[in-house]
Amino acid sequence: MTAFRKSALALVVAAGVCALFVSADKLPANAAIRSAPAPLAAAATSTPATADQQHFTAANLWSSAGPSPEDIRQKNIGDCYFDSTLAAVAFAQPERIVRAISFDPDIDVFTVRLYDYAEGRDYIPGTHGDGNPWPAGTPVTPTTIAVTQHDIQEDIHAAGASSVQTGTPGYIWPAVMEAAYAKLLDGEYARYTDVKKFMNPVELGLKIAEASNEKNPLWAGGDVDQGMASVTGETGSYVPAALSSYDAIASAIAERRPVTMGTRPSTQTFQDRLVFNHQYTVLGIAKNANGEVTLTVRNPWGTNEGVPGVPKPSDASVAVDLRQALADKVIGSFDIGPLPR
Structure with a gap:
């Protein structure tokens, strides 16, 4: 589920966005490829967790290479944002x-630092994100959240963000983060049919309305700004869905900024290898000698099974012809997060 930004807002907000980033013509030829992340301290031990595991430790968080997008596989919780x-x-x-x-x-508890964004907690479609900018200068408060063994099991059993819930071994940091986020919003998990069946706006809207209460805040609606602020402490910068946004996106990737892409709501479900009314992670962007721009995006489902036209559906990542996707009005906008700290 995603709340996409209307083109009018995107154009207004993004009018000065490119000035915030290094122009792509001042970057090296491979500017669309991110710089290498800072080295991570190798974990003393690293052990994938299993769905029936009852006790989790730091060894189950991530591989020796650190957290990876591939550890995330969204299923039943509609929080693609x-x-x-x-x-x-x-x-x-x-x-x-x-x-x-x-x-x-000593107490078998994980501690997570998130950021409490008051406007994000009170997200109302049509008020923030859907055609209106988030209020400038709104405080984002660092918050420490305890995540218990039971919290992690609840996330896995609810088929949350971790790949562990698919029945194959995986790492639990997405479950820990998602459980912390749910607790930040003062809710518990509810179980719903696979989110991929609710991409139709009517069905999705009914499901959101049904769960728009304390039972499961992750189904109550949300915008990528809400996710970006909660994880990084800063909301992102809007970049419009346009070929002219290449410089801003390429520069952001080179600068190691997190970048996401939202698709528009539609009566259709799929178009141009993308799912409508959904949010993706942007992994790369490239322009050839003819000016054709290709985006590489990752579906948080962890797969593209069932999405027409995807060459390798078992992969989460897919290459998208930006010009065609724009012509078909599939993409809503891009969101660029903060620099590394």
Whole structure:
């Protein structure tokens, strides 16, 4: 689920966006490829967790290489705005995820640092994100959240963001972060049919209305700004869905900023290898000699099974012809997060 930004807003807000980033013509030829992340301290031990595991430790958080977008596989919880942000941060700034989570073996509790964005908590479609900018200067408060063993099991059993819930071994940091986010919003998990069945706006709207209460805040609606602010402490910068945004996106990737892309609501479900009313992580952008721009984006589902036209559906990543996707009005806008810290 995503709340996309209307073109009018995107154009207004993005009018000065390119000035915030280094012009692509001043970057090296491979500017669309992110710089190497800062080295991560190797984990003493690293062990993938299993779905029936009852006790989790720091060894189950991530591989020896650190957090990866591939650890995220969204299923039953319709929070693509949050999962795509997690994947974007893991891709561009994995050290930020490492710093956000700690584990106390004496009490078997994980501690997560998120940011409480008051406007994000009170998100109302049509008020923030859907045609109106987020209020400037709104405080984002660092918050420490305890995540228990039970919290992690609840996320896995609810088929949350971790790949563990698919029945194959995986790492739990997405479940820990998602559980912390749910607790930040003062809710618990509810179980719903696979989110991929609710991409139709009517069905999705009914499902959101049904769950828009304390039972499951992750189904109550959300915008990528909400996810970006909660994970990084800063909202992102809007970039319009336009070929002219190449410089801003290429520069952001080179600068190791997390980048996400939202698709528009539609009566259709799929178009141009993309899912409508969804949020993606941008992994790369490239322009050839003819000026043709190709985006590489990652679906937070962890797969593109069922999406027409995808060459390898088992992969989460897919190459998209930006010009064609723009012509078909599939893409809503891009969101660029903060520099590494």
